[in-house]
Amino acid sequence: MLDLKRIRENPEEIKKVLLKRMDSVDFSELLAFDQKRRELILKVEALKANRNQVSSEIPRLKAAGVDVQSQLDQMKLVSMEIKSLDDEWVQLESKIRLLLEALPNLPAEDVLAGGKENNKTVRDWGSRPIFDFTPKNHVDLATDLGLIDYRRGAQLGGNGFWIYRGKGALLEWALLNFFVEEHLSDGYEMILPPHILNEECGYVSGQFPKFKEDVFYIESEQEGRQFLLPTSETALINLHRNEILAEESLPRKYFSYTPCYRKEAGSYRAQERGMIRGHQFNKVELFQFTRPEDSEKAMEEMIQKGERLVQKLGLHYRLVKLAAQDCSAAMGKTFDIELWIPSMNEYKEVSSSSNAYDYQARRGEIRMRRKESKKIEYIHSLNASGLATSRLFPAILEQFQRKNGSVVVPEVLRKWMHQEILE
């Protein structure tokens, strides 16, 4: 959520920044509501001050034996007026909130305007493998090697689900183990959150209301609306919801492993069969709460952590800086790590590192207290995949396949796999 005060004071400047990612920006309704709201506050608070004053005099008058009936009658009218003005105020407040929460984050200064076409490759690592045979795609490889059971996955869960079997399950688990070990050694705290979250979590992350269509809702009479998390970012940002953290306790560095559950309705393309886009995939997520002045540096650290994982696996990738429109709404800046998928002849995202600045913190009231001045400020929040396996698994199979249909296991995974070749 953006700071209403900033919009009030610099509407033109904010509008200019937002136009990097929006087709049009119009604050006139928002500002009119804000103006009206402040007039209303002035009026209703004067009435409340009056009521408080008279009410505190009543017991004294009573004690002195004065008849207070006229005051009571008068205050009853005042109270009724306060009630109706309060209602008006609440309605106005929620209208403002609705307009405000619909606005995406401000793109960072160095982020280019426009959509995907303005994404820029920052650097790449490794090179596209050259095969002296006709390479298979990951679906055939996974099936032929008995790693993934697509048919029975659909039998159990429907289209878009698969089953990891035997060595395939082991490979998946080895990847997760590898990530966990790396993040622990970098001093991140491991978190295993609930997979079922309440509405408030989706709201704070900035994913709601926009992505409500894309999550699986759990209907429950007692708990109200809950949903399966689409990414553990949704859980992690809410870890410190409504908290004031000590400045000395920052940065807080967390990582979590969860499956991610997504409807992905209507987004299938024939090319994206197999594991590229499924309703449930595994991801390890990195998350940091930092002081405002530290978030840029933290972002760099998290990007490099993602890159290091892919490098250690030996996979060719590129790092892409997203243009404003391609960043998700809550984020002011995003870098993606994209893996080369030979059969698709394109790069697919395996990690997304974003700085939300104070956008999520404002939605979740996540703040910190300065050690020296005792002042309270919003923290910055950052997230990065570290990593998602659903793109990694196909990339490993396809990039490391051999002529006889076997696949070489990346060296860093062998201690969990107990084998060098999948065949």
Place this chain on the structure above:
RNA sequence: GGAGAGAUGGCUGAGUGGUCGAAAGCGUCGGUUUUGAAAACCGAUGUGGGGGUAACCCCACCGGGGGUUCGAAUCCCUCUCUCUCCGCCA
């Protein structure tokens, strides 16, 4: 699933209709004292919103929401969470 108890400031914990934004203790910060520290003593110590050039003033907040009342931490309804007991348990 049933029955009961509870939720108050950074923490412990008083307060059951009228200067209660809230006693007391602890903690934290500042000061006095001390060679230094401790102890003792003195003082300060929540957040948000609105007005004002400012000094400062006002409003709201005692788990969330609603109600009763001139007036609610206190009474009523409701939701959430915590604890105790019983039942159930792939």
